[in-house]
Amino acid sequence: GENVEQHPSTLSVQEGDSAVIKCTYSDSASNYFPWYKQELGKRPQLIIDIRSNVGEKKDQRIAVTLNKTAKHFSLHITETQPEDSAVYFCASSSLNDMRFGAGTRLTVKP
Amino acid sequence: GAVVSQHPSRVICKSGTSVKIECRSLDFQATTMFWYRQFPKQSLMLMATSNEGSKATYEQGVEKDKFLINHASLTLSTLTVTSAHPEDSSFYICSARGRVRGYTFGSGTRLTVV
Numbered sequence: 626g627e628n629v630e631q632h633p634s635t636l637s638v639q640e641g642d643s644a645v646i647k648c649t650y651s652d653s654a655s656n657y658f659p660w661y662k663q664e665l666g667k668r669p670q671l672i673i674d675i676r677s678n679v680g681e682k683k684d685q686r687i688a689v690t691l692n693k694t695a696k697h698f699s700l701h702i703t704e705t706q707p708e709d710s711a712v713y714f715c716a717s718s719s720l721n722d723m724r725f726g727a728g729t730r731l732t733v734k735p
Numbered sequence: 736g737a738v739v740s741q742h743p744s745r746v747i748c749k750s751g752t753s754v755k756i757e758c759r760s761l762d763f764q765a766t767t768m769f770w771y772r773q774f775p776k777q778s779l780m781l782m783a784t785s786n787e788g789s790k791a792t793y794e795q796g797v798e799k800d801k802f803l804i805n806h807a808s809l810t811l812s813t814l815t816v817t818s819a820h821p822e823d824s825s826f827y828i829c830s831a832r833g834r835v836r837g838y839t840f841g842s843g844t845r846l847t848v849v
Contacts (some may be wrong), residue, residue, distance in 0.1 A: 666845065669840055671838075706823050708759040722769065722781055723769060723830065723838060725771075726778065727777075728777075
């Protein structure tokens, strides 16, 4: 199947700083790009998503950008808080599937 | 909002037995169901995709005779792990997609094979 690459695998920031997680995809048919936050042993929680006809979307402290030409999309979290600490997954979806990146463990230090 | 009920949440079974996991969409019609497996500290790996009324499409390396998927109705899909072995122990989770675009995850099933 098509791959989704996600970087970095771990990210540690100070409270109040920004965090950026980047993903690339290979399936040209992908047109929906959600980001999930997952607590251990629980279902992924959708935090923001973007569709291929949009370049950027923002929701309070969270923003996502999409460069469809380069097949890159990124998650930006500003003014990070300790409760933002979690594992974040990007995903790339087409009509027939949704595939996940390997995940980023974000730690926000108080 | 859309809800997918997944059962059981946890199951322990003996090697060689079979386990059935159910996902039900409670308030929408799930035209497509995705089944994932997640090992500890790893990502969700797509196992198979099923559309209502048709055979599932399995990812490379996933044995279709071992992981039986049924999607007989628009509200129910099942994954049966047959002849389970300890290496099948994992977190299994479904994700349903309805006619109106969007994905809803089940709560997951923690399978332990002893």
